Amino acid sequence: MNFLNPFFLFGLLAVAIPVIIHLINLQRPKKVAFSTLSFFNELRKTTIRRIRIKQYLLMALRVLALLFLALALARPFLPPTITGPTSSTEPKVVAIVLDNSASMNRIGSRGPLIEQAKKVAGRIIQNANSDDKFYITTTNGDSFSQDRLLDKKRSNEIISDIEPQNSGHYTKERFLKAYQQLQGAPQAQAMIYIISDGQKSQMLDLKDLSIQRKDNAQKPVTIQPISLEKGKQQNVAVSSITLKNQMISQGTPITLAVDVENVGDAAVTNQFVSLEVDGELLGQHEVALEPGESKEFLFQAVPGQTGNLTGRIIIEGDEVDYDNRRYFVVNIPEERSVLLVKKEEADSPFSSYLQSVLEAAKQSRAQLSFKVQQPNQVTPSQWPNYDAIVLDGIEQIPDYWFQDMQRYVQNGNGLLFFPSEKGAIENYNRFLSLFNAGKFTNIVGEYGSFEQVIKMAEIEEGHPVLENVFAKKGDEDINIELPSLYYYYRYRNSGNAGSIDILKATNEDPLLTEQQFGEGVFLISTLGTDPGWSNLPVNPIFAPLYYRSILYASSSQKAGLQKYELGKAFRWEHALQSSDVKLELDGSEYRPKVEQAAYGVRISYSGQEWEPGILTIKAGKESYKIAVNQNILESRFGSLESTAWQEMISSNALSVNKGIKAGQWSAEELDEKLSASMFGQEIWSWFIWLALLFLILETVITRIYKAESVS
Known part of the structure; x- marks a missing residue:
């Protein structure tokens, strides 16, 4: 007191x-x-x-x-708090962090939430002393730089110019910047006001604050959360767009799965979701959803050419407009490039049939081009030039490949592994452990014996590798002679969510397994590709099965949805011919930071001012497109109570006042609450x-x- x-x-x-x-x-x-x-x-x-x-x-x-x-x-x-301001006459430094996310466009009982927030900020400035200084910042959009603290007049001018931004939010970063500005100010008393509708997507960022007051050199800072009333608009949003097709090519229909979610608390009817590709409307569905319900709608489009297929999903009839469009870019590759690394066959009585499959595919103008190298010819720096790498019968994988191969798959490429009959299991398992891809336990049978130890199990369709392998009508059963196995590696997969057994033996031993890793995919076979392992290489399913396996692995990154989510720095890495790179979005041009990386060029840009749209990356004659969208959390208006803010923000360096619910008070009552938060409450x-x-x-x-x- x-x-x-x-x-x-x-x-x-x-x-x-x-x-x-x-x-x-x-x-x-x-x-x-x-x-x-x-x-x-x-x-x-x-x-x-x-x-x-x-x-x-x-x-x-x-x-x-x-x-x-x-x-x-x-x-x-x-x-206000034990360590808070203790004098109404001493100069103070005050930071105002104002939420200007797109959700602040909603209309409350007292008008748009953004206008309510600006009025509260204005009253904070009005109630301050004439010699108090201010730091003003917002949660969304480009941050206007403040090299010095502002007086009351200039602060009011900045507040009046703030508008909602349909861009990524940077609540945590802006809060920390405000805290640092207050620490560097000469005033002994400091406060930070956070004015927001309390939307979880914004406030949960503050959960990860790591401010610790280590010594008395740091200035005590008091935090005052101020929550606005909760807007009650109904809202329907596109929560996600996914591709049903894993392997995409020119002239082949692609299917887009669009999830539409009712994030409000009232049922919606007579709304429509539409697909627009290159400005042309290709399909439309009616939307009727109960509160909290989500529904998947399927759209089809046929790429007429290679390159980028761009479009957007549009919702019609929804009053909250900013999330009624979601953009997408599908890359349609001209061909996929594969590097086949194969063993020396001089000492082996059998030859791999895999190269023959690729050569036959090339002759039929398939979507694959390939190059063959021996292990001693391989240069890891050239790997990014290929969409997939196939390791066929290598006895021992060089240790110096390990980290580069791991990074190669993690960055969105494909890898196929076929073991050697003379393979070093310990070496193989160390390699598999890099991808959390299980391990080989022992060997079953005798290589080249032609004595069956087990058969391949019935093939069950469902995985993309097995699509269109068999010509059949409707639900017609697959009728093939199942291959006999003479020799194979017994394998135990990792059992995690990214591990899928594509082919099995009749005893449930995996024969071909997919392991997802990062943005890429790793296919592990327990059989080699020559007749010494089984009679699969002479079976009619061998060629289409392994051709599609290679096609699937090489489709991991080069085809599919190209996307970037607002709210984090934009980073992109590619083997570009030119380092003169520029970015274009919504008619504006940006110059990113360009660095030479191990396998190409690394591009980075903050992207704080970006809004949803189609981003174009230009480097000389090369051009790439990426869809830019908001996080779906920005469409969900669930808010946190002020007590939850206090729990998140509290730390050894911060004192947090009890939250003020601005929507509950008249102007005079709000002034009294704000005055008490800054100077304390008179109790005479x-x-x-x-x-x-x-x-x-x-x-x-x-x-x-x-x-x-x-x-």
């Missing part, structure tokens, strides 16, 4: 007056013997004791009444009431408590 008028504390000396009066009353008169009144000597001791108790009680009540009256004149107040009226209470008690005791009466 502190005092605005501490001079009046000298009034506490007045409490001595009742004590002095009491001491004077204790002086005893002279004793005079008077025989006829001798019977008064028989007064009982209890009556005398009552009189003394009454005197002490009245003295205490009078002392307390004077004490609280003196304290009231000194105007006591409680600071409490002391006046206490003083009056003690005076009333003194009067009541004087009249009722007749301690002098004798019973």
Whole structure:
């Protein structure tokens, strides 16, 4: 507790007056013997004791009444927090972090939320002292740089210009920047106001704050959360777009799965979701969803050429407009490039049939081009030029390949592994462990014996590798002679969510397994590709099965959805011919940071000012497109209570006031709350009431408590 008028504390000396009066009353008169009144000597001791108790009680009540009256004149107040501002006259530095996300465009009972937030910020500035300084920042869009703290007039001008931005949010980064600005300010008292609708997508960023006050050199900073009313608009949004096709080519229909979600609390009908490709409307579905319900809609498009197929999904009939369009880019590759690394066959009685499959595919103008190398000819720096790498029968994978191969797959490329009959299991398993891809446990059968140890299990369609392998009508059963296995590696997959067994033996041993890793895919075979392992190489399914396996692995990155999500720095790596790179989005041009990477060029840009659209990357004659979209969380208006803010923000360096719900108060009441948050709450009226209470008690005791009466 502190005092605005501490001079009046000298009034506490007045409490001595009742004590002095009491001491004077204790002086005893002279004793005079008077025989006829001798019977008064028989007064009982209890009556005398009552009189003394009454005197002490009245003295205490009078002392307390004077004490609280003196304290009231000194105007006591409680600071917002124990370490918060303690003086209303000392200059302060105040930061205002204002939420300007797209959700702030919603309409509340007092108008648009963004206007409500700006009015609250204006009242904070208005209630401050003339010599207080300000730092103003927003959560979304490009951050306007402030090299110096602002006065009240300039702060009001900046607040008036703030508008909602349908861009990525940077709540955590902007809060930390505000904290740093306050730490560098000369003022001893500092506060940060956070004004927001409390949307979870914004506020959950503050959960990861890592501010710790390590010494007294750091300035104590008080945080004041201010929440606005919750807008009640209905909203329907496109939550995701995915491709049903894994292997894409020119002239082949692609299927887009579009998830539409009702993020509001009321049912919606008579709305429509449409597919638009290159400005042409290709399909439309009616939308009817219950609150919280999500539904998948399928659209088809046929790429007429290689390159980028660009488009957007549009929702019609929804009043919240900013998330009614979601963009997509599908890359249609002209061909996929494969590097086949194969063993020396001089010492082997059998030859791999895999190269023959690729050569036959090339002759039929398939979508694959390939190059063959021996292990000693391989140069890891050239790997990014290929969409997939096939390791066919290598006895031992060189250790110096490990990290480069791991990065190659992680960056979105494909890898196929076929073991050697003379393979080093320990080396293989160390390699598999890089991808969390399980391990080989032992070997079953005898290589080249042609003695069956087991058969391949029935083939079950469903995986992209097995699509269109068999020509059949409707639900017609697959009727083939299942291959016999003579020799294979027993393998145990990782069992994680990214591991899928594509082919199995009749005893459930995996024969071909997919392991997803990063943005890429790793296919592991437990069989080699020559007749010494099985009769699969001479079976009719061998060629289409392994051709599609290679096609699937090489489709991991070069085909598919090219996307970037707002709210994080844009990073992209590619083997470009030119380092003169520029970015184009919505008619604006940007120059990114360009660095030489191990396998090409690495591009980075903050992207803070970007909004959803189609981003074009240009480097010389090369051009690439990427869809830019908001995180679906920006469409979900669920908010956090102010108590949850306090729990997230609190740390050793930060003191957090109780949240203010601005939507509940009138302008005058809000001013009082804001003033209390900055200067503390005056409590002199409490002391006046206490003083009056003690005076009333003194009067009541004087009249009722007749301690002098004798019973």
